[in-house]
Amino acid sequence: MSAKSDVFVRVACKCPICKRESTHRYLKSKMFQPVTTEDDHFVRKYRWELEQFKKLRPEHLHVWHCPHCHFCDEKEVFRGEDNCGGKLDMIRDKLLVEFRRPESPLVRLGESIDLQAEMVSWSSALAAHLVAIFIQNQLSPNMRLKGKLARLYLRSAWLFREKKYPDIVGGRAPEDPDFIQIFNDLKEEATEIPFDEESAMKSAIEYFKLELETVGRTDNIRQEVSLMFLLVSLYRRLGDKRMSYDYVRMIFQQGTKRRNATQKALEGAIRRDNVTGSQIEHIKSLLKWLNNTVERSSDTAEELSEEIFKEEYPRARKWVMEMENPTPETILTTLRGQHFFEGTCRRVANIFKKNLLDTDPDKLEEAVAAANKAAEEEKAKGFFSKVVSMIKGDEEK
Numbered sequence: 324m325s326a327k328s329d330v331f332v333r334v335a336c337k338c339p340i341c342k343r344e345s346t347h348r349y350l351k352s353k354m355f356q357p358v359t360t361e362d363d364h365f366v367r368k369y370r371w372e373l374e375q376f377k378k379l380r381p382e383h384l385h386v387w388h389c390p391h392c393h394f395c396d397e398k399e400v401f402r403g404e405d406n407c408g409g410k411l412d413m414i415r416d417k418l419l420v421e422f423r424r425p426e427s428p429l430v431r432l433g434e435s436i437d438l439q440a441e442m443v444s445w446s447s448a449l450a451a452h453l454v455a456i457f458i459q460n461q462l463s464p465n466m467r468l469k470g471k472l473a474r475l476y477l478r479s480a481w482l483f484r485e486k487k488y489p490d491i492v493g494g495r496a497p498e499d500p501d502f503i504q505i506f507n508d509l510k511e512e513a514t515e516i517p518f519d520e521e522s523a524m525k526s527a528i529e530y531f532k533l534e535l536e537t538v539g540r541t542d543n544i545r546q547e548v549s550l551m552f553l554l555v556s557l558y559r560r561l562g563d564k565r566m567s568y569d570y571v572r573m574i575f576q577q578g579t580k581r582r583n584a585t586q587k588a589l590e591g592a593i594r595r596d597n598v599t600g601s602q603i604e605h606i607k608s609l610l611k612w613l614n615n616t617v618e619r620s621s622d623t624a625e626e627l628s629e630e631i632f633k634e635e636y637p638r639a640r641k642w643v644m645e646m647e648n649p650t651p652e653t654i655l656t657t658l659r660g661q662h663f664f665e666g667t668c669r670r671v672a673n674i675f676k677k678n679l680l681d682t683d684p685d686k687l688e689e690a691v692a693a694a695n696k697a698a699e700e701e702k703a704k705g706f707f708s709k710v711v712s713m714i715k716g717d718e719e720k
């Protein structure tokens with residue numbers, strides 16, 4: 324047995340669709356650790372226990388492939404731990420029809436997949452993900468497994484992104500020229516599979532939102548927040564910062580509300596005698612998590628608000644410059660009417676109030692801070708002189 328096989332667990336199992344047996348493998352979890360992770364959980368860098376495996380990407384082995392019928396899905400489905408929401412029979416019927424069409428993406432992509440190679444190629448990994456997406460999309464929209472599709476789209480976005488990082492690309496097996504041909508041909512025909520990171524992220528958003536509706540009905544705040552943070556980062560990556568901000572605000576509001584309720588529950592539990600220590604620990608850990616959530620969402624909201632302001636300011640300023648006799652109130656009304664971001668409207672009104680509309684936008688922050696400081700000092704002076712005159716008044720009495 325070569326040293327290389329040490330890192331894999333190999334299992335033989337029957338395909339849940341065609342019932343024929345084949346061998347699959349997955350990586351032993353203790354063999355690697357994510358080191359650098361991006362906000363949508365894409366792992367930029369891993370640390371490997373054994374140096375010789377450091378060129379492997381665990382993501383490449385996430386989706387399994389049946390070499391007989393080209394069924395592709397996550398390993399849990401092959402191992403019988405996930406029955407695809409009871410839709411395997413329906414999937415089998417659709418897949419058998421597609422399997423007889425040589426021009427079907429199932430067959431064209433399926434034939435290019437080789438997950439048994441020592442080093443799985445990027446194209447095999449991507450093809451397996453695309454086939455899995457294609458198969459799920461054969462079900463009618465209301466039958467589709469939203470969460471699964473969302474994950475598969477997100478994971479294919481990661482695969483596309485991976486190509487942008489030269490240090491990751493350098494560690495991969497060479498690409499199959501046939502795959503590139505298939506990929507380019509399908510681009511024209513197959514609308515249900517993504518062909519770049521952007522379209523993969525857009526579809527991931529669509530399905531994560533549907534998934535969020537379902538999770539929202541189950542009162543699982545941790546899962547709900549985690550889905551919303553994913554939406555925040557996907558919208559941000561796509562440049563839709565307003566939508567990103569909307570979701571981060573939702574997290575902040577729900578997180579704050581839940582934190583306050585949990586705080587009360589904790590106080591109540593401590594007062595009562597019928598609550599066990601482990602129940603109290605459970606509430607405490609939820610409270611800690613909620614505090615982190617609120618803090619993280621508030622920081623992200625601030626960052627986003629700043630980014631949106633920077634983008635919108637030149638246009639908003641132009642609107643104000645063209646107004647006759649603007650006042651902070653009419654500025655707010657006008658900019659809101661033009662659908663500017665609320666944070667931008669307020670900041671521009673404030674900048675106007677401080678006479679800073681002519682300031683170089685790059686120096687605005689400093690100028691606003693200086694004006695705020697001056698106003699504070701003025702206020703303090705005012706307060707001080709009031710105190711002084713009060714004292715003097717007392718003395719005169």
Ligand SMILES: [Zn+2]
Pocket residue numbers: 338339340341342343389390391392393394
């Ligand atoms: Zn099969």
